[in-house]
Amino acid sequence: MTRDPDDRLVAASLGLPEATGSRRMDWAAMPREVTARIERLLGSPVAHAISQRGGFSEGLAARVLLGNGKGAFIKAASSVTAPAVADFHRREIAVSQRLPREVPAPRLLDAYDDGTWVVLAFEEIVGHLPAQPWQRDELDRVLAAVTDMAEVLTPSPMNEAVLSKPRLGGWLAMADDAAVRGRVEKLSPWAANHFDRLAALEENASLDGATLLHGDLYPFNIMLSGDRVFVVDWPHAWIGPRHCDVVTLVSSASLSGVDPRPIAENHPLTRDLDPARINEMLALHAGFLLRTAAAAGPAADPDIVAMMTALGLASLRWLRNTQP
Incomplete structure (x- = not known):
């Protein structure tokens, strides 16, 4: 049997790297x-x-x-x-x-x-991070909290002037950076074979929206306390389409072996969405993470690089599975 050169994208579970920052x-x-x-x-x-x-x-x-x-x-x-x-x-x-x-x-x-x-x-929150791999009851609690959060934060309660730009995109920049592009293409032969499509998704993506988004919604920025869910660490908040945070979260959950597609098909923030909008977000998300990881120098924290690589490949895996 010929081994799929992109097996890191089609594996049942990549697994979220256990280590976090070391500094x-x-x-x-x-x-x-x-x-x-x-x-x-x-x-x-x-x-x-x-x-x-x-x-x-x-x-x-x-x-x-x-x-x-x-x-x-x-x-x-x-x-x-x-x-x-x-x-x-x-x-x-x-x-x-x-x-x-x-x-x-x-x-x-x-x-x-x-x-x-x-x-x-x-204020101190006495609680714990969600279990990894995800337990489905905890994931469902967080997904419900994200829905409620989007309701409260639409329209955004604050002006864009105090916010960051969305940390999205990277394929267009890689087109002019052969070294970084080459490193990303080694990580994903599928990306190498679909680079023009990924760049087109980024170029044509619409980020118009009125929702204040967390912008970094991963398990390590979520605390569970009793029956409550808390979202921590907000420096990367930005204003855009209300589905973006849930796409980020569900994409990362695929590292636990969770199939993101049925969740997206049923979640209130994505079920009525044109699938093209999800594909755009996945391309933008993967482009930022993989370009940043590939461009990291020797002084970069290796734990952060490993995390960004895993999360970027998770988005590519979901995107790949939507393609004919």
């Missing part, structure tokens, strides 16, 4: 003047701090227990050592301050930006 900062390594400022923000000294190892951003992510018995979740980054993350944090402050309370997101308690350090203090 977190410990609370103990934070400058004392910064932790003192955090304590002033929260109105109580920090009695205990547990640095969180998951996630992908450089900088601090820590759960803190205060002397007054309250808890909080702290994110911080330095513009000197992690300028991109600091800018993400600045944008997340702007977004979080404007999210309606009906949105299932942790409340921003306070924040500051002294030009070097950017700090966010959120």
Whole structure:
């Protein structure tokens, strides 16, 4: 039997890489003047701090227990050592301050930006990430929450001026970058054979819409607490078609062996959609992820590159399965 050269796309399950970012900062390594400022923000000294190892951003992510018995979740980054993350944090402050309370997101308690350090203090959510591979009851809960979230966030409650541009597309840029294109085509011979179609899907894609989208809706940005679903980490929010977040989420669920097509055919945000709109989103999503992963230099976090590669190939797999 001849082996399919694109077996990474047709395998029953690629599996979500277990490792996440490896460049977190410990609370103990934070400058004392910064932790003192955090304590002033929260109105109580920090009695205990547990640095969180998951996630992908450089900088601090820590759960803190205060002397007054309250808890909080702290994110911080330095513009000197992690300028991109600091800018993400600045944008997340702007977004979080404007999210309606009906949105299932942790409340921003306070924040500051002294030009070097950017700090966010959120209410602490006691819960857990969705199990991977996905358990279907948890996936159904999250899919229902995404539907409700789209209702609350249409029309968008905030102006585009405070938001990022959608992190989508890459096939058109790869047309003029032979080295990156070659690396992506090695990852996916199917993409190599359908490059012009992928570029056309990107070029003709419509991103018109009025919904505030999370823009990074993967399992590692979701918390389950009791019967509630919380969506965390909003720096990449943008305004566009209301189906985009659910397509991203369901595409990533295919890494658990979940067939995304019947979900899309029945979900309220996608069931009445022209299939061409889903194909466009899949192409845009895969293009961004695979181009970014392929262009990453030797200093890039290998865990992030592996995650982006897996998620990009998952979107290509769904797209491939829609083609005649």
